[in-house]
Amino acid sequence: MSSSPSINAIELRGVTKRFATPSGGIHTALRDLDMEVAPGEFCAVVGPTGCGKSTTLTLVSGLEKASRGTVKVDGRPVTGVTPGVGFMFQTDAVFPWKSVLDNVAAGPRFRGAGRRKANDAARDWLRRVGLAGFEDRYPHQLSGGMRKRVALAQSLINEPRVLLMDEPFAALDVQTRSIMSDELLGLWEQTRPAVIFVTHDLEEAIALADKVIVLTAGPGRIKATFRIDLPRPRKAQEIRFTDAFVSLYSEIWEALRSEVETAYARSTAEVTT
């Protein structure tokens, strides 16, 4: 990495985020959140539904502003959408009216690259995500897993130093999901951006990350941070059967379980009242 190791790639200090609800109330998604991710570090964030996991990502990306506290990327405060940050959304966000090639080339084109150069880079990235030969298809002609690969190439082509992923594989079936996990790790090793990977799947979190952060039931605060010292390169499909994995899983699940139960009790209480 070019930046010195002392500067965090992502840093949140005392961040609070409130939203106005449609009914006129105020919803606090995050309260006094502190978080840092080192350059090149893969950080997974787990937590119960509605704990502000996704909100964290929108704050780091600059799509939303924190109500209080500071958000820094590469040591600079985030004031708007920051170049050098990539974002993979939970739902499909590839442009349905652009061909696969144009979708991947969109980033460089938006940033002023010529068509030739952008297309060459896009072809290269499509090859890397295993979609060579699909350049002229439209997204609706691809399977869900292939669309995720397009989205991945679309983000990575900009060579982000920070990659934010919001349950990117949640909509995929289990087999496709573990294949995508391995591909993600392979691609991540090539460019090594700092990653925040939001998920509610603890297995996925441990298999991918260097560090797993457990958030409390909303408003989200950090409950515990776990370092994952499993050796790399990893195979997501195989690593989950190792002893180290299993003991990490039970340790983190212990922290996560009470939060999940709290969130669940709340949601059922809301339904019954």
Next chain:
Amino acid sequence: MAVHQPAVVAVDADEGSVRSRISGRVRRRILINVCRVALLGGALGGWELGVNTNHIDPFFWGQPSGIYKQLKTWITDGTPQGSLADQILVTLQEAVYGFLIGVSLGVVLGIALGRNRFLADLFSPFIKVANSIPRIVLGALFTVAFGFGLTSKVILAVVLVFFGVFFNAFQGTREVDRNLLSNARILGASRWQTTRQVVLPSAFTWILASLHISFGFALIGAVVGELLGADKGMGLLIRSAQNNFNANGVLAGMAVIGVIALVAEALITALENRLLRWRPPQMAGDAGV
């Protein structure tokens, strides 16, 4: 969630069942066309029969054979005001100009207001009022102000076309998937790039839906403008037929306009299919009526 295409089905299913499905579709299409022709024949035949049995007065309501004769005369001998083709071209020109200008204005302003809250709040009461008044009456004003020529009809057509397109473009802009907008911003798109490459294609589904109705409005604008005062065109032809108590002439004029509208509709559908290629077939398929 996963959208499977007919192409995929064709590979999986055995060929016989695919073929029988295709021939079933062809059969259904033939059946529908036969029924359409039968319906039209029945209506016209009943009308003709009604006239022949003195149940319908052809002085007021005309009769199919009379309309046919009238059309034949116009085509072979020309109309009192010049050849039929000339009249059609004049009306068509007015309608097409009005259509193009109205659609452009509607799309540009619809997207601009859809993207800009301040402008939307500023203009919305004026636009609502302007939309609810019977704009066709303005035709009388335009004829006085802009004369018997092309301009007054084009302006009337623009006024009629604009609102439908505007409201669709506005709504389409508001309905753009927020994820796509966020994604474009993250990927580095400027506001203008987002409008051009995300909002416009996304709103196009809405805009194209309005075009079908809009060309009809453009034709109405042109014809009504001519009815109110013109020296050429289908509207004038209808008007002079009316002045001569020639019901068949009025109806023949309407039939010609109907054919123009049908051809235009086919062209717009072709344009729609071309521009919305990216949509999955089950969405892009027959738009219905």
